[in-house]
Structures are given as structure tokens and as C-alpha cells.
Amino acid sequence: MTAPQQRKLRLAAFIRHVWDEGEVDASDDYVAEIYTIHHDPGDPWDGRTLDRAGFKDRVRKSRAAFPDQKFDIQGLFADGQSVVMTWLWSGTHRGDLPGFPATDRAISMSGATVYTFDINERLTGHWQISDRLGVFQQLQRNR
Secondary structure, X not given: OOHHHHHHHHHHHHHHHHHHOOOHHHHHHHEEEEEEEEEOOXXXXXXXXXXXXXXXXXXXXXXXXXXXXXXXXXXXXXXXXXXXXXXXXXXXXXXXXXXXXOOOOEEEEEEEEEEEEOOOXXXXXXXXXXXXXXXXXXXXXXX
16 A cells, blocks of 8 residues: 555544544554644634644634534545545534534534645644535524
């Protein structure tokens, strides 16, 4: 199996274990000591560099409002040390977000994320675009 194929499989496993299933401590197997959010508008961590403990805290806080969230990976495209993932995301709004109390309604969005890997095949950061405006519009409709 080629290195790009291995990175794609590793990324899919990371998304499933850490983000979908909430196995936050599994981040130790996938994330480098330092993880940088290069571009992720609307994300409170946009532009920040996190250590692994900070990354885990981000996952816990991000999943709190949507504990059943799932990513449906639409495509994985490898180039050098990076893998681009296009995705559809959905979750039930079960926890409060600033200005939006929990509604127990389904919310969805789409996006694309470029993940970077180090020489040890650990994730070192991402650059992401997503439909956060669509999420806020759904939340407002659900009030």
C-alpha cells in the first residue's frame, strides 16, 4: 500500500474514532505533539496551535453540543504530506451553544478539510472551509 493510501485510511480511522465515536483519548494515536488550526473561520480555535491536551479539549467542547455527530466522508484526495477530505456532517443539537439553547433537532453542514501529516504519519494541523452560516441558519429556524 502506498503512503498516500495509508494516510487516507489513517485519516478515515481518526475521524471515525475521535470525532464520530468520541474516543478523545484515541487522539494520542493520531495527532502530533503540536496541532495547528491554520484556517477554520467560525471555529473558536481558528489560528491557534494546540498541544495534544489542548486538541483533546477542543474535541470534547466541539462535541458537547452535538454528542451524536457523524461525518460522512464524501472523498479523500492525497497530495504529498496532505489529505483533503470532503464531508457531510450531521448531529442532534443536544447541548447549548452561545445564544442557542439545545433544541434536540437535527443539524447538518458540508465542508472540505486539508489535513497535514508529519513523517511519523501523525496529524499536524488542518485548513478548513465549512458551511457554518448554514448551521446558524438552521439553529435560528429551530428556536
